[in-house]
Amino acid sequence: MNIIGPELLIFGVDDVQACRQFALDYGLTASGDNRFVALDGTGIEVYAADDESLAAPLSTGSAIRKTVYGVKSQADIDAIKAELSKDREVTTLDDGSIEAFDDLGFLLGFMITQRKSLELEAEKVNAPGAVAQRGVNLTAVNKDDVGVPRSLSHVVYFVPDFPKAEAFYRDRLGFVTTDRFTHVGPFMRPAGTTDHHTLFFIQTPPHMQGIEHFTFHMGGPTDVMTAGTNMVNKGYQSFWGPGRHIFGSNWFWYFKSPFGCNMEFDADMDLHDDSWTAREAPPGADNSQVFLLQYREKWAPMGPPPPGAGGKPREAP
Amino acid sequence: MPDGIMLCALDELSNGALGFDPFNDGRDTVFAVFRNGEVYAYSDVCPHYGDTSLPWKKNAYLDSRGEHIVCAAHGALFTIDEGYCVSGPCRGESLTPVPVTVKNNTVWLITSPTGENKK
Secondary structure: OOEEEEEEEEEEEOOHHHHHHHHHHHOOEEEOOOEEEOOOOOEEEEEEOOOOOOOOOOOOOOOEEEEEEEEOOHHHHHHHHHHHOOOOOOEEOOOOOEEEEOOOOOEEEEEEOOOOOOOOOOOOOOOOOOOOOOOOOOOOOOOOOOOOOOEEEEEEEEEOOHHHHHHHHHHOOOOEEEEEEOOOEEEEEOOOOOEOOOEEEEEOOHHHOEEEEEEEEOOOHHHHHHHHHHHHHOOEOEEEEEEEOOOOOOEEEEEOOOOOOEEEEEEOOOEOOOOOOOEEEOOOHHHHOOEEOOOOOOOOOOOOOOOOOOOOOOOOO | OOOEEEEEEHHHHOOOEEEEOOOOOOOOOEEEEEEOOEEEEEEOOEOOOOOEOOOOEOOOOEOOOOOEEEEOOOOEEEEOOOOEEEEOOOOOOEOOEOOEEEEOOEEEEEOOOOOOOOO
């Protein structure tokens, strides 16, 4: 199953106008009334929480109403439908996409990807001992530069039973665990991408189930800094960052948002293939950030697993 | 002797909530909400982490209907009159109240004799 990664995240929110403005200031582009997209066309859709076109929310009231994955071809759609139809209802929508619930109650969609292939350069760096990436007389920064989100990167869920979640995405959808935090959850990538993760689970009590954050890939660390600085200058409040993660190596900067979750900028994530062996580390500041320019002691909320849920799955790497 | 630290004129609270920096921390550490003739004030710290401020932008402490205090990090909802979390990660926990009083149409943070309001 060539699932590439998240294509669209669909939200039902309390304050639509605030979310629209936030999305624009974050650097996304409006595409129709409800959709806001990155340069490759992946993005988010924003509706009022009581919009009748949306599926019912999780009992926790989390604003995430649907996570839509892009796949390579109709054959992938057919394969996913065949697999999930074994034990649940799979609905084919008018646009040809399919939808079904995962084992934790998150609504998923699968569509043939419409993302544009981008032909852009990554941030270039010069260093003694290395061939110059950026040639003479080429300046790296401009005071007015603001990084633009390039592609929807990953989504993170609070889940009451991460082994159950991990098993579903691994066994039913072909995701691979690239790394994990002990007793917290796995970082996972689908088969159609080499990104370190497009999905991460955080074990929490059941009343927290929902979206923890989502993020878009930027062109490099400087883009993360300029986009984040632009947010600060517009009055938005940082939650965590800027800094650089260890698992995935991605640069990060998180902002609180009117979406009821954090919204991140990330850049320069590690790439992995099937020859990679997943690492495991205890959670905490020491293992979640190489450095942080504004230090935070706690990096993610956690809670005990429900009875019978703890530990990684037997089959897990 | 002053009654405490002046936060704002009562009129300024009429549209909802405001954040304040009464101890000169360089960021808002206290916020106040006017509701049903009363002023309620709390430390601007979500009990979920214990070190995160609530709003996604300055003064954005309430939901769109003005019914609940919101923490924008993960959407926790708190009652305005008690600061009690009714939904979200810190459900069952409470914001830390800050004593305030209204005199001459001015909202004052009461400076406690024991110094618990002070840094």
